[in-house]
Amino acid sequence: MRVLVADKCGFCFGVRRAIEMAGRQCDTGKRIYSLGPLIHNPQVIERLHADGLTVIDSPDEAESGVVVIRSHGAPSSVIEELKSRGLEVVDATCPLVKRAQQRARELAGAGYRVVIVGQPEHPEVKAILEDIGEATVVENGPPKLLNAARRIGVIAQTTQTPEAFRRVVVGLSELDFEELRVYNTICSATVDRQRAALGLARRVDVMFVLGGRNSANTARLAQLCDATGVPTFHLETSAELTPEMTAGRQVVGVTAGASTPAWIIEDFVAKLESL
Structure with missing residues (x-):
């Protein structure tokens, strides 16, 4: 055979970077937390836990020490809350996820109806939704309820397929609107x-x-x-x-x-x- x-x-660059950042913090001897699993691999999370990294689901669970932001990112309001409570924040968000977050903020701030091609329950998408307040999330086909939107802006969850992204964009191009702005934020x-x-x-x-x-x-x-x-x-x-x-x-x-x-x-x- x-x-x-x-x-x-x-491992991709963003995952390797997040693990290295968390590992350096574990070596300091401080209390180290990650807000949600640092990456989506149970075996790696087990090893990090053995090194001293504790996974928490809410900022309230961190009493003192360092909170590492997972590779999928977190809403800016959550990061500010952690800092306001005197916690040290180490942002291990993948740079490409940060790029998608920034594009979403730009589009929302400019008055576009934001469409995210991705999974509604994925932590990367949830962080963007909490950040910009309102968006339409679709996985495969074009959304059905955007006929009233005059300006539409599109980004992608970084782990989407180009084919799914293309289907959504093509479907959106058939709607009646004034402007369609598309940012391909899929990770290479x-x-x-x-x-x-x-x-x-x-x-x-x-x-x-x-x-x-x-x-x-x-x-x-x-x-x-x-x-x-x-x-x-x-x-x-x-x-x-x-x-x-x-x-x-x-x-x-x-x-x-x-x-x-x-x-x-x-x-x-x-x-x-x-x-």
């Missing part, structure tokens, strides 16, 4: 991983996509691979791999989401090769 690994997979690393995964999926007999089940970009990789018709498994670690998944397969493909560390990928490949 041959095992092929996608040439673009695993996300696109690279999607293309690499698709290319690999078309060459193998079975595909494994590694990453947290709470990871939007990992789930999207699994959906894309599955859509090619190749049997696809979304797993978190090698502990979930069974011999039945590879039975009769000659060529096996492996990819991983942007929040999946190299050690999980390497361990998984080693177990595959031992079957």
Whole structure:
């Protein structure tokens, strides 16, 4: 059995940056918190917890010390609240997420009706919504209730697919409006991983996509691979791999989401090769 690994997979720049920033804070000996999981990978979060990082859901839970803002960002009002309570804030928001936040604020401030192509419950999207107060969030097709909007501004959740973003923009272009302003805020690393995964999926007999089940970009990789018709498994670690998944397969493909560390990928490949 041959095992092929996608040439673009695993940690992206924003995730690696957030983990390094949190790690440096853990070395200080202070109380360290992250407002929500720093990234969407349970195994990495467990390791960070062992190093001293405590995940909290609300600013009220931080008594003193340092609060690290997760890679998905947080509303500016929440960051200001943390600072006003005397807490030290380390902002590990991915720079590309910050760019999407800034574009949304610019559009809202200029009077555009903001449309976010993304998932309403994703923390990145929720932070933007809290920041600008009102927006329309869509995942696949154009929103139905924008006929009264004269000026529309569009951004994307950074882990969206270009195809979903394009469908929304094309659909919006058919509405009656005065102006449509579009900012493509999709992360290039996300696109690279999607293309690499698709290319690999078309060459193998079975595909494994590694990453947290709470990871939007990992789930999207699994959906894309599955859509090619190749049997696809979304797993978190090698502990979930069974011999039945590879039975009769000659060529096996492996990819991983942007929040999946190299050690999980390497361990998984080693177990595959031992079957």
